[in-house]
Structure formats: structure tokens, C-alpha cells
Amino acid sequence: MTRKATAAVVSDPQPATLFEAAADLLRANIADGKLGAGVVLQESALSERLSMSRATVKRALSILAQEGLIRKFSGRGYLVTGSDETPRRLDLRTLDLDLETLDDTVGKPNWLRIQDAVENALSRCLIFGRYRVVEALVAQEFDVSRTVVRDVLSRLQERGLVQKSASSRWVVEPLTAQRIKDKFELRMVLEVAALYSSEPDTAALVALANDIRALPEDRPVAPETWFDLDHRFFELAILSTPNQDLIHYVSANRGALWALQRVLFSIGLPPDRQSLLELCMVIDLLQAGTPTAAASMLSTHLENALNRTIAQLKIVSVINPPDDLAPYLVPAGDG
CATH class of the missing domain: 1.10.10.10 (Winged helix-like DNA-binding domain superfamily/Winged helix DNA-binding domain)
Structure with a gap:
């Protein structure tokens, strides 16, 4: 074997x-x-x-x-401790201390201080199986209350990164090929509908297309550049719909897919330039005043993106989970 x-x-x-x-x-x-x-x-x-x-x-x-x-x-x-340990009781409340060494996150609400770290940890295990998130261990890891942990996990549940099991335990379900297909099927319905009703900033869309076409052809696209361009298209062409309910469901559906893409990039799979050029074609058709053709091109782009993602998933199927997953993530099997 x-x-x-x-x-x-x-x-x-x-x-x-x-x-x-x-x-x-x-x-x-x-x-x-x-x-x-x-x-x-x-x-x-x-x-x-x-x-x-x-x-x-x-x-x-x-x-x-x-x-x-x-x-x-x-x-x-x-x-x-030191050379002279004669007790000195100073007023620590007014003593001139250097507070610059405090982390930037100190002073923020506890849920906000840890949410990005928890989100990153949950994202990392999406392709490696089913994991249970142990509230008590999250609280211990970040020195916060379990109430704060539940608040964070509830917010990440809205993004599709974690679910409640039948036994009310927090579980990260793996993004299997079928779940990915389901999410892309939703994208083809929701995002196309949003595109039809969108009210994009025309000048910003043109600038985005120019930035994509200006990418050097002699070297790979950096992951952060890919995410920046993809997010800009999403915000300009999709989230500019006036339908707030549509915005909510579109955004919730994309969260886990973006998290998956970050994991795939992090293990060395390169960003795909072709996917960005397809977005340029959608922009060109919008600029030409042909929304139906633009919607059709967006559907084609999403079908291609699905196929690319499934192909990447097959590559990582032979890879074991990393050794340094967060200590509050416990393999949960298939139950």
C-alpha cells in the first residue's frame, strides 16, 4: 500500500x-x-x-x-527579583509602563480577537475528514469563556465552516466532492440571479479587468493576488445587487469554498489564471450591455471552476492531515 x-x-x-x-x-x-x-x-x-x-x-x-x-x-x-529585593510597593495603577508590547488585538472584544484564528484553524481541516470542535479546549487555548467560544462558532456556522451535529456538538464536516458540487450548483443559481440584478460600478469593473489582463504571464499568480481579484469581482458584480436576502445567501455559500481554496493554495496548488480571465469575459459582456450573455459566461465560469476544484481535491486525497492542526480539533469519524 x-x-x-x-x-x-x-x-x-x-x-x-x-x-x-x-x-x-x-x-x-x-x-x-x-x-x-x-x-x-x-x-x-x-x-x-x-x-x-x-x-x-x-x-x-x-x-x-x-x-x-x-x-x-x-x-x-x-x-x-534582582540584586536588591527590598519590597517596594508602588502604585501600579499610575506607574509609567511601556504598553507598546501589547498585541494589536488586545482590547478588542474577545470574540473578535480570536475569530480569525479559529476560522483559519477550521478551514485547514476541511479536506482532511470530519472533526469535532471541543468548546472547552478552544476556551483553554485562547483564555476566553465558553460563551465567547459559542459566539465565535455561531458566527462561523453562518459562513458554513462548522455545523451542529444531532447531539448538539460542533462539527467541521469535510468538503467532499458531493458537497462541493452542491455548493457550486447553488452558486450557479444564486450568483447568476445576483448578476442579473446587480448595479455595479462600471469604472471599477473596467479597472478590475485591466488589472487581471496586466498580470505577468511569465510567472504564477500569487494566492493573495488571486483572492484580491476574485473578491473584487464578487463585490462589484455579485454583491452590488439590491436584494439583501440574495446577498446573505450568496455570501454564506461562498465562505466554505473560499476557505477550501486557501487550504489548497497553502499546500502548493497554484492559483488558476484562466479562472480570472473568464471573469474578464463576464465583465466585457456586461460592458457591452448584454447581461444575458454575461450570465451565460458566468455559468460557464462556475462549471469550469467546479471541475478545477474537483481535480484539485483528487490530488490532495492522497495527503494525510498536517501534524499541527489546532489541539481543539478532534477527529470525529463518520458518525
Whole structure:
């Protein structure tokens, strides 16, 4: 039997959890001398200063204690270690600390801070089988409550990335060939209908077509360039329909397919230039004032895109899942 290769799927760096961000900040301020030897660090004061929960600050202090940067002493809290460890009780709420080391996501709502990372993690397993998403492990991974986790998963459910099983567990269903065909069949109905009723920015469409045709022919299209051009067409020619219900269903149907495409690109399958040139043809027909012909060309483009995606799926069918899938994703089998 031929052994499957293991996918080397490139994942986006995960945002630091709040307690890691807090530990990084305190570590940097100790190194800079803003929190010198002997300064007493108390959870309550730091919690106010950093606008974080006491539980988060407690975990951060525990990390620094393990590193030997601070230690427990006879009083409350921790003491910054150093040459002179005479306890100094400063007002941490007003102390001039460098807060620049905080991650940009700190201070955002918890669901927003982690949603991109969870979405990326779920997307990575779409072609590798059925996975259960364990709420408690997601909460532990990102140092958030399970309420926040449910909020994020509910939002991703709307995008088609995760579903609730009959037993009310969160499950990522694999994008099989049949599911992909079903989604493209929906695209052929919904997106063609949206195109007919769209009210696109003519100048922006012309600029998009020019950008596509200007792509160098002597080198592959970069994945991010492909996504940028594909998204621009989607927004200009499809989402410009005044039908808000149609916009909702079209967008929900596309979410999982875009996620799938990102995974396929990440394991080395190149973006297809022909698919972009087909979009140019749709634009040309719209500019010529022939919406029926444009809709027909869009249908042809979607049929070709379906065939290309199925062909790519066959290629990756011999690849094992990557070794570094998120720890909160558990293989669920077919049940």
C-alpha cells in the first residue's frame, strides 16, 4: 500500500492569548527597568492597569515566576527579583509602563480577537475528514469563556465552516466532492440571479479587468493576488445587487469554498489564471450591455471552476492531515 504524504499546510500565526500578552508586557517592563528589583506586583492593581481580568493577570504572573523573573514573598503578590529585593510597593495603577508590547488585538472584544484564528484553524481541516470542535479546549487555548467560544462558532456556522451535529456538538464536516458540487450548483443559481440584478460600478469593473489582463504571464499568480481579484469581482458584480436576502445567501455559500481554496493554495496548488480571465469575459459582456450573455459566461465560469476544484481535491486525497492542526480539533469519524 502506498503511504500517504503529510500535508505541509501553512497556517497563519495565532494571536497571543491575553495572559501571554500580559506576560510579554510585564517581562519587557522588567527588562527595561520600569519594574525594578523589589517592586511588588499584585493581581488587583495590574488587572486595573492592564484592563484585564485577575485570572488573566494571575496566569501571566505564574509564567514569570516559572522563569524566575518574579517570586512569591512573605507579603501579598509577587516580588520582582534582582540584586536588591527590598519590597517596594508602588502604585501600579499610575506607574509609567511601556504598553507598546501589547498585541494589536488586545482590547478588542474577545470574540473578535480570536475569530480569525479559529476560522483559519477550521478551514485547514476541511479536506482532511470530519472533526469535532471541543468548546472547552478552544476556551483553554485562547483564555476566553465558553460563551465567547459559542459566539465565535455561531458566527462561523453562518459562513458554513462548522455545523451542529444531532447531539448538539460542533462539527467541521469535510468538503467532499458531493458537497462541493452542491455548493457550486447553488452558486450557479444564486450568483447568476445576483448578476442579473446587480448595479455595479462600471469604472471599477473596467479597472478590475485591466488589472487581471496586466498580470505577468511569465510567472504564477500569487494566492493573495488571486483572492484580491476574485473578491473584487464578487463585490462589484455579485454583491452590488439590491436584494439583501440574495446577498446573505450568496455570501454564506461562498465562505466554505473560499476557505477550501486557501487550504489548497497553502499546500502548493497554484492559483488558476484562466479562472480570472473568464471573469474578464463576464465583465466585457456586461460592458457591452448584454447581461444575458454575461450570465451565460458566468455559468460557464462556475462549471469550469467546479471541475478545477474537483481535480484539485483528487490530488490532495492522497495527503494525510498536517501534524499541527489546532489541539481543539478532534477527529470525529463518520458518525
